[in-house]
Amino acid sequence: MRRLVIALVVIILLGAALFALTRPQPLAVVVHEVGRGKVEATLANTRAGTVEACQRTKLSTIMGGRIEYLGVKEGDRVEKGQLLMKLWNDDQQAQANLAQTQIALAARRSDEACIAAANAESEAKRQADLRARGFVSPSKEEAARTEAAVRRAACNTSKADVAQAEAKLKATRVEQGRVSLYAPFAGTVAKIVGELGEYSTPSPPGVPTPPAIDLIDDSCLYVKAPMDEVDAPKIAAGQPVRITLDALPGQSLPGKVRRVAPYVSAVEKQARTVDIEVDFEKPEQAAKLLVGYSADVEIILAGRDKVLRIPTAALQEGGQVLVLKDGTLEARPVKTGLSNWEYAEVLDGLQEGEQIVTSLERAGVKAGVKAVADSAAK
Known part of the structure; x- marks a missing residue:
């Protein structure tokens, strides 16, 4: 009898150890605590925009001929009416x-x-x-x-x-x-095609010949950017804009929509866009920018402060999120308001302080699964 009891105890211990070793471990997930903050509804350009000059002209003589006088160099500042070039x-x-x-x-x-x-x-x-x-x-x-x-x-x-x-x-x-070229406005000579003594040829109709002198007025700059045709009805002149440039990493410049093109551009058959023009709200901030810089614009349609919000990436199809509650993932439908690519406003379905899953791409993440917060992701 004693040997039988010992054998049973050993079997039970072995079974408990085997169960402990083989039972599924809780899934580690990245969570975000529901909190309050600012949420904005925004629109962004589909392709990179460009910094443009308010005035830019590409000058060519009406007649062809040998360049006899070239009074400027690339980068020179010129005054309105100044003689730039003259042919023989x-x-x-x-x-x-x-x-x-x-x-x-x-x-x-x-x-x-x-x-x-x-x-x-x-x-x-x-x-x-x-x-x-x-x-x-x-x-x-x-x-x-x-x-x-x-x-x-x-x-x-x-x-x-x-x-x-x-x-x-x-x-x-x-x-x-x-045979003479005069500056139509004060500006900077961006490019000159031709040297003293060379023959300058005007552009015939339908033939894209480089201009003799490219003149820009860099004292006034704006951004031209393409927006998706679907978003065009939501855009109007006067809307506030955030402008970001690769040349100024980590900075955003305020601006306003100046003009929305009255037609759709079909650069590609499957990518139809509407061009918009954005003025810098503080022109002095754009004083050192170069014409041709790439720029992105984010149009602010609406905004609310101190609202309940969650990362937009945490939303699943059908407007659901996964909530980590008592060690288990729970599917929860939520009602959202304003949203952008970063945050979405929560109108109903969640409470401040609850933890929602943001690592939806991990294998096995679904409702009903045992899970723990991934401390390494904090």
Whole structure:
């Protein structure tokens, strides 16, 4: 009997040890404590946006020719109206000199004709006085009046010749403008295509030829970004925006939506977007940015402070979360409000301080499973 009791005790101990060794261990999961904070409803661009200049022009001469004068270098600051580049135009200059000479000649001839007209008019008046006193015949008076009218007509014609010569000079200067480039606004020369003595060719219709001078006004910058067409109806001018740039890691600059494009861009058949333009709320913060920087925008549609919130990644399909309660995972439906990619507002279904699972991608994580909080993930 004693041996039998000892054998039973040994069997029971072995069974308990075997059970302890083979029973399933609680699953380690990463949890997040439900708390309060700020939640915003936001929209983000689908592809990287770009920092653009408010004014930018790519200048080319109307005519082709050899570069005779290049008054700027890349990176130079220029003033409005400053001459940037001029092509060889000695032939046009010669025409301008000829036109100026013709103006001077026409002006002298006009003076001569008008002096003669004034003398003829004085003579016609004198003949009229003599005719009234009976000293000359009517025919001689008539001849004097006719001569005065002819001289006055010649004077007027000579004045028209002066105006014609001046118009010819203006036309010549217009032709000279076809080979010269002037700054349409104050800015910075971004790029120059061509060197002194090289031939510059304007862009023919339909042929993308690089411009001679790329001029930008970097004193005024904005961000242009593509937004998904589905989000376009929610976007309006004046909405606040957060701007982030790869060139300024860890910083966000405030801005406002300035314009929403009135059409959809189909860059790719399956990626239709609407371009928006965003102004920097504090332009001085953008003063050192370069045109062409990549930028991301986050449009803030609405926001609430000190609301119950959970990580958006903890939400499962159907609006459920897994709650770790008394060592077991429990499925809990929740009602959410505002949300973004980071947080979702909880309107109903959870209490502050409860622990919800965020490591949903781990194998075996489901309702009813025994689990413990993964301390290594804290």
